[in-house]
Amino acid sequence: MTPSDHHHIVIIGAGFGGLEAARNLAKGDVRITVIDRRNHHLFQPLLYQVATASLATSEIAWPIRSLLSRFENVTTLLGTVTGVNTQAKTVLLDDARAIAYDTLIIATGARHAYFGNDAWEPYAPGLKTLEDATTIRRRILAAFEQAEWEPDAAERRRLLTFAIIGAGPTGVELAGTIAELAHETLRRDFRNIDTREARVVLVEAGPRILAGFTEDLSAYAEGALTRLGVEVRTGKAVSQCGEAGIELGEELLPAATILWAAGVAASPAAEWLGAPADRAGRVLVAPDLTAPGHPDVFVIGDTAHVPTADGKIVPGVAPAAKQEGRYVADTITARLAGKPAPKAFAYRSDGNLATIGKRAAIVDLGWIKLKGRLAWWTWGIAHVYFLIGLRNRLAVAMSWLWIYLTGQRSARLITQADVAKRRPEG
């Protein structure tokens, strides 16, 4: 262990932002403790592929401890933070331990949110953790299993209807991949049902899907989804989610599987700090990403509300979290060296990517826009490149190649629940 008289930096959360901060700070003469309530860093951009049986859990998750093991001055703590005492400068854990810090970085991310409709959660799970992904995978696969033996035609139709709420990148990726599952992967496996009759309905309250892209690319994506067999319903707000399905105003859409991709809320960091927050719970940070009134507390990633030069907010994507992690590492390093701090944080967009099934994608790099197969290859190579570790890169590339060539998905496992029950757990 590094002597305890070194400046002690505590980082809460080992997502993209927290990990980047830890790695950049570790070179300095400091002591770092990384606290996370999971033992693994998760490559969230590919989480939907675990949910749709394309990848194994261990292909997109890596032990945090192992990622940081080469830095002797970094310690990892598996624990759940319940609060921060900014007076005493301690982080409080749920087992009553208090970890003292000199500088604190909060990078605790976001959870999916139901905007006042928390009762919908049991019926419409969201996708943020590995468990979320295996839950969704179980529900999708179990719906087909139940439909195979369901004598009632209307109930069979409900079982074979998949409603995805929210047409951002995650909703589009889920819808496209579920359509491929039904139309290709599962096609020959059932005897009493034709899986190609499954309905995949993508519901979006806004006027178009993938609102973060240009209208041109968004329209292309909608066409590609439709060709995969997805019903795209824009301008439709969900008024109810339940056992029977979803309600869109007057209309009831019977659906056994409902997936929530409509929105996220930040972790409770603003409450811990008593700091001002936006409606999604993100801390309204100062230009140097410190929490207002707390110069030794930084907030980054999905937990922070960071305005951009053109009046928008920095999006909740991995490259933004990484840039913020690197920025606060530089700022803290400069402070400890007695040098002037860097200028205010400025987000530099590397581009925007979304994929629709295994053959189409849209890519907007600013200077160039791509769609179709070339975009899909760009998307695929970028994601393999950003995966951590050669082992995972090889494994994911091999999994994709296999799916591409055979249409078969290797991770079609129903686990963790009493799956033989006629109804999935509510």
Add this chain to the structure above:
Amino acid sequence: MTPSDHHHIVIIGAGFGGLEAARNLAKGDVRITVIDRRNHHLFQPLLYQVATASLATSEIAWPIRSLLSRFENVTTLLGTVTGVNTQAKTVLLDDARAIAYDTLIIATGARHAYFGNDAWEPYAPGLKTLEDATTIRRRILAAFEQAEWEPDAAERRRLLTFAIIGAGPTGVELAGTIAELAHETLRRDFRNIDTREARVVLVEAGPRILAGFTEDLSAYAEGALTRLGVEVRTGKAVSQCGEAGIELGEELLPAATILWAAGVAASPAAEWLGAPADRAGRVLVAPDLTAPGHPDVFVIGDTAHVPTADGKIVPGVAPAAKQEGRYVADTITARLAGKPAPKAFAYRSDGNLATIGKRAAIVDLGWIKLKGRLAWWTWGIAHVYFLIGLRNRLAVAMSWLWIYLTGQRSARLITQADVAKRRPEG
């Protein structure tokens, strides 16, 4: 669907025996329904590698439906059987459905058993399902995480003690791999503990480990385990398992992680049939593997008690279950063709293999005995060969190569429980 006037064969259980029977019967002019309460066939011989973070769940499990999809006359049903009505010739499911059969094959396998000490199960999980494996993986990894931050030396020692009860192949494989985890994989990842100080204790009531092998090979295996750092305690019966650890008569061995590899009991098929069973619950089948008094009900695999010519019983291993599956398929095919049935089932041993960590194994093929590295390669190649599907063979081979070269294990995930709690779920 094949017309319902075809002879209908129902197979309960899609393990090695049930799957082999289904594949061999599917060539005939029959209708087959395979019922399993899981959607996946599990390659149980490698389950301990999921439990010890070496392989991903999807590398050793494959959807039953997909394995049988090329046979048009085979239907798969995901459901839990609760009984058999041999009068009405129906199989009863937990949702009150009854599936009629003309011929029934019961291949429902075994669960680990505590021989009257069921209260031990929460403290000493066994290894039969994918969930068992992820539970054990979580407990092993969480114990190291807790030890890293435990201030009390005695408690730290308890957290770093792993007791494996039962020194059959599974117990030996678990002990060897946990020792490698502690001594190699995790070595550089912790700051406050030296994982090499972890104690791995293999407890066996009998006089030697791997009693199914010759004394020579068994002694070699014990030496190999000892070199890996495992403490082998033979001739010691466990008298208590609990939160504090295990008791061996007078001696208390404090251990936070206890794994049960000491015995199995058959599924309740004997109760379903009202058939005579041995002490482990296995049905005492007739020489043609039918249940006594039920010529249209076959019982195979770990659920059947089958004597061998030399007065032993057919062991509960995959090759035996497969041979039995093929035998009953041949018998049923002959019956339906009005031909004489094959002679009584005779087990033909293909050999006996066990592995100790990633460098040693023992192999007894009858005509040749191997130990050490050559045996390990034989073991590895045999297991990759018997995996189902090229995809899984490639993936497992790659995972092993990676572990072999780097010592790193890719599936070190703590999932499914509130892992930040100081105590694992009881």
